[in-house]
Amino acid sequence: MDTSPVLPSEFAALMRPFAPFESHPVLALAVSGGRDSRALALLAWQWAARRGGRVVALVVDHGLRAEAAAEAAQTSRWLAARGIPAHVLCWRPAAKPQAGVQAAARQARYRLLLDWCRQHQVLHLLTAHQADDQAETYALRAARDSGPSGLAAMSALVEFPEARLLRPLLAVTRARLTATLQARGQDWIDDPSNMDPRFARGRLRREGLPLTPARALAAATRFAARRVTQEGRVAAALADCAMPHPLGVVMIDHAAWRALPASLARVVLASVIATVAGAAYPPRQDRTQRAVERMRAVPRQSLSPPSGLTVGGCRILWRGGGWLVVREPASIRLQPQGGRQDEPWDGRFTICGEDGRRITDAVRVAAPHVARTDWSDWEKAWPAIAGLPAIVAALPCRGAAGRPLPVPVPGGMIASHAGREAAWARFQPRQPLAAGPFFPCFAFGKGQIVNL
Template sequence: MERLGPWVPDRAGMSPVALAVSGGGDSLCLAWLASLWRKNLLALIVDHGLRKDSAEEARLTARRLQALHIPSRIITLTHLSKGSGIAERARSARYVALRQACYEAGCTDLLLGHQADDQAETVAMRQRAGSGCDGLAGMASVTALPEVRLVRPLLGFSRDALRQTLREQQIEWVDDPSNEDLTAERVRVRTAFRRDSTSRTAGWVQAAQQGSLRMVRETERIAALAQQSALLPYGWAIAGETLPQPENLSLLIRAVGGLIYPPSVAAVEQLYLRHCEATLAGVQLVRHKTQWFLIREAAAQQGPVALADRAVWDNRFRVSLPAGLDGGEITVAAAGFGLAREQRCGWPARFCATLPALWRGGQRIAVPHIGLCDDPVLQNIRLIFAPPVPAGGRTVYDPVCPVSP
């Protein structure tokens, strides 16, 4: 843990270190180990609401954490529904909820229970998807997001070792039945590894070797990206007169799309080689005047979110309300089309359609990024572009200073 620091001092009055605890063997072992390391902890339990027993399992996990003297908070998701891509949708929603909970609690570090078998499975899946060298490096021990660090202390330990630790401590855990669902790619890879431990070990070794090389590549890549590209407060990116190399283009797509993970290397390489306007991972590559831009795909944007301080819309914009202001019946949603040319500050209509706007009763009442607001009460509301993972390019986030096209 010392190697993965620095850490907030472990004393009363300081922000706790957060833990994501599902109740399974990995995360519960993480919680037990963390309880031996420090006292000031906060466990976050996300109930996806997708199984009939999930609420009771969340409460059971909270009781087990209480026995370890770890305070916990249950976060219930209500907007997920079963169907296509549920694993990815659930993961994305979980990370949004965890980041928001950390922000509200003032936690700057979030511990995750990913372990060596998860790492080997991830490497195998990315290898099949053609993720390139960075993908084969697997998950990083520390990932710095704008508001919180994701820290994975258990990547050097196997799933079996963690469960054996819990057995010796006589601590029970919850087994999620979805972990045996062979329709999921990760479960199929896991099943194959059970039959071939040599492949699993090779995945661990490959991830470690590629991880060291990735650090060197990222340093060089970020320097090049900062020279050519910029993120704008509107949630768009200027990619330059010529497109960045696929590795850098992928980082910009991740930021503009509000993604935790970048799109596949193969897909980005195809986009780069076509060198024409196209859509990938909820992001549009468009040409405006002499520059390439990346803007959000309007159809992929999140629906309305209630206006509240610290609320997050589209996994990219954080609401900041003046003290004492109540959002009432106002929601945050995409501005959409219909803004007059003189209101768009010179930007194309398809750009401005993706901006966050304030709505009331089905009427658009403000678009803060272009200064459109007739109600003085709402003029100090800020919708701050804060993608979950920084792109590494120059960043111009402050919407108080409009940027000219």
Template sequence: MQLDLPRLLRESLGPDAPPRVGVALSGGGDSTALLHAALLAGFAVEAATVDHGLRPGSAQEAEAVGRDCAALGVPHAVLRWDGAAAVGNVMDAGRRARLRLIGAWARGRGLDAVLLGHTADDQAETFLMRIAREAGLEGLSGMRPRFAAEGVIWHRPLLSVPRAGLRDWLRARGIGWVEDPSNDNPRFGRIRARQAMAALRPAGVTPETIGAVIGHLAAADAALNRLLSDWGAEHVTQQGGEIRIHAGAFAGLDPELRRRLLNAALVWVSGAEYPPRAAKLAALLAAPRDATLHGCRLRVTRGQIVVARELRAVAGLRVPVGQDWDGWRIEGPPGEVVALGAGIAECPAWRDTGLSRAAVLASPAVWAGNRLLAAPVAGRPEGWKTLNRRGSFAFAGLCR
């Protein structure tokens, strides 16, 4: 059956899709097919390419992608990241940098949606990589087709399409693409997973069969999350930037649901992409107590488990008013957004907010040097307004 990528994109984004979308464009076959499919689907498209600087010629490649976009009438931006200075897991650091850079670009361009060119092959390779890390059901349920991060919604409309199918689609239309030499470098875990996939194919293990398994696991994962979401509607409250869980009801939950709930709360409050290490969380689940974990402060008090942001995790974060600050945005007259911290002494009404002291200490406040201008979360708005950019915990935390 002939691949109809424009129709697939329209169906994937749904009837409420915005008319303008961004495309994360590397110039490779996957993202190039995505760009052309988005144009054929009738979207107004803008594109961004991250120059990672990991090898000679990357800047020239990004500029060449820009020329191709210009020929199509697509606005294009090159975003720079000094990958050579990255330490540790370079591929993971690069992925985080791409999200951060492209997210900021999309917000600046007024784009609410960004398309990513991940394919069925990427999904299968990720599955193998997560098996190697002994991932549980959540990790083995695959990459999400849609998620929110960096103030935008990211879509992966090609997760059901094999990489080879996209290249056939491009060839049929006379559209070229570039191949990244790092795609053959076994130093990277993803490339080793790609090589393993090739070795498994004779045994019938293909991206398509792994995709079917991922679908089964994702259905089971969603069922557990629905159970947890229903339970949370009665026993979990979200206020400001903190989560409160009824301690007695929590103790009666199945251990797997307790783990999921606390993981979700920690990720939502911290804004982290990943949950904490399993061993650290297991120790806390075995004996819930006051603790700091994953950039969060946990307290067990008055029959509740309170999960709030830890002041130390945001103490060095500074942005101008109007920019995102740790999942918040303050709007109003000019100033610098910094954690409230010791400024709580100038906010006697903070106790009336119903928030924990930890949450108030780590909340955003407006400063002019050492002078506190406003602390909206702490009951001292002074004309400034706050917006919690994390969204609903019930949706973001308990639903994939």
């Protein structure tokens, strides 16, 4: 096994696939104090300095262990001693979750990091995920019978509205990162929770992988190649048969969708459901499959309207010779997840006032008020679809208790509503239909990220 330090020239090669960068690049680095992120900090700092740029370290204190605050302060001092400015970001929800603590902490960590990037207009956020993490991710997903997309493990680049997430070390082993620190005389902090047997990844690290890391990485590489190909097919199919609307719904052309291969039709439907539901992930495969079988049983030219169905927090209704996918009002999340008040409403709509600032108070769901709405005022929203009550029932609503009104949506409601409410809503789901592609595949044997 290669245990040589990572050289600056090698790190430059690992960063090359993520180009172009600014003439003086600014990188935000997620640094925990562990060996992986400390090695990343040193390598990225040197890379940026040679290009006239700079780095900023972001240290997240989750508050899950008594030592967390002291370790965050210690890491900040270590970074400052090397000329790397650091900011400590604290996660302090009103109540920590009783279950799924690591998942909640991970979600909160990314939210804090990305929010900082947005506020400071930093385009690139680097994390220190490495080859051992990638092998573990593959093994954990294989144990859960994840589909081919999940078995591709982590993407080296993920596009977020706030910044793009880069993982340049995915082709580098932890042993080499350890050697990088040792060659520079640098110490690190080992987080005992990484080996905690209460968590699946901790148990895996204690017990060992069920297959060699090399085999796990090779398998992930194969599935990554399949995922890239599949994503291209899905994108083309969505362009052919799915029509999104600013009101937060998607119309599926039944004839075009039914003509797709069954496996591709399922993925397309799952993508649409995730978008309309404001979910981070698509619904379970078995539930989507049952919906696909019912929907594909409807003839291309159905003489009688088939019954609707509910999947993944969405209603799927037959309207105008196609399937209208709308949010199910009963599944709407009125409380923000993770204790964050600036989360999109129900994971779908960003609501802002006239001054552009986000509104989070007094926002309700329109469903109870749909029956007494004057629909003649809404005809221009989507005149080709006879489904406005179902669409509007899932919209955010503000106003007086006696007659609350759905918040105006640019491109979705006529202008007369804007004069009644000093607010507007924009459909910005967690999982957009046109998400960035999985990127890239890896040549682990060469230690180099390569495109297909």
